[in-house]
Amino acid sequence: MSKVFDLFIIGGGINGAGIARDAAGRGFSVCLADKGEIGGATSSWSTKLIHGGLRYLENYEFKLVRESLKEREIVYRIAKNISKPIPFIIPHTDKIRPAWLIKFGLLLYDNLGGKTSIPKSKTLDLNKKFPNILKEKYKTGFQYYDIQIDDKKLTKLNAQDAKKNKAKILEYNKVKKAEIINNEWVISLQNRKKIKSKVLINASGPWINETLHKNIKIKSKNKIRLVKGSHIITKKLYKEDVAFTFQNTDKRIIFVIPYKKNFSLIGTTEVEVKSPENTVISKQETQYLIRSVNNYLKKQISKKDIVDTYSGIRPLIEDFKEASKVTRDYVFDLKIVKKLPLLNIYGGKLTTYRKLSEKVLIDLKKFLPKTKVGPWTSKKKLI
């Protein structure tokens, strides 16, 4: 008789890989399949920050910011080899947000997550500190810290650790169909193999509803909005190891972040799209990012300075607000199909993947065999 896994996970992005790591480390038998490379989709197209999300405070998302700040501390501790704290400078411009509002936001940001090893915020004299980078009219700035991380490596390290704990990780193997036969989930893969499992988790990121409707053949009331975010990469725009948070007149913010040794990463945009496939930056998005940089930096850039671009799709839970105001929090949709559990994971951030994974195992506890191992991933380093 073929093996029946405790858990089958569709999707090897950060959420799927994080769940696989946590579950395998607790002694559950886990199988994960991705249609591409582990961490090859949204989880390598992010801005590569483990952050509290300073700007979500403006949308009163205190719970999300608090959880994210706590996770920032933990993820930094367990993944120091692929991450580092980096100062972000917000040049002040009265026309967009008053100074008191930013200072108040930063006070909350410094304290909401509790004890932290990450430096606190402060006010800077920009003309003294960065006379060669910023235009002279930006005199005052606010500095805060977040963590820069290699998002793809973070995902791969999670999958590798799951593998060490005997999880089966399958790449380039699309889940074609998942159905219940004889009281078990039977998952049909692209390579024609069939895998059996007690629990099914759909962690297919922006493909979540496509997987649910087309491959699992279940209808969902949960609507998602697909919002494209694009980045441009230029040769290093300045030599200092600092990032900038530029406020735009539409109230959105753009980051300029030192990237690898010789580059600057600039992003991101927000454009609603119909499908998660073929994501590329548009002319308008490119212009928007260039314009934003040129409003602040002395060195003016143009299309010619771009050496690379990438775009990803945020699968945001539809709550009928402007894209920048739609929550970045995650939602679980646990369905019981013919007495067997199917957990769909909507939304989320790179930053909160570990906590999300822990919560998944709490929610699925009653469907899984008993083990002696409880939550463990906050203490064990990802090597």
Ligand SMILES: Cc1cc2nc3c(=O)[nH]c(=O)nc-3n(C[C@H](O)[C@H](O)[C@H](O)COP(=O)(O)OP(=O)(O)OC[C@H]3O[C@@H](n4cnc5c(N)ncnc54)[C@H](O)[C@@H]3O)c2cc1C
């Ligand atoms: C532009 C942008 C910037 C961002 N910046 C940040 C940031 O700086 N910090 C932060 O915390 N978060 C950020 N995020 C959010 C973060 O990137 C995502 O929340 C996270 O990567 C989502 O991971 P996931 O596992 O849900 O999805 P994905 O990484 O997309 O993984 C889903 C996987 O499912 C697979 N799949 C789909 N269908 C099937 C199938 N039928 N069979 C098998 N496999 C399948 C896909 O191949 C894919 O690998 C950003 C997002 C975007 C788009």
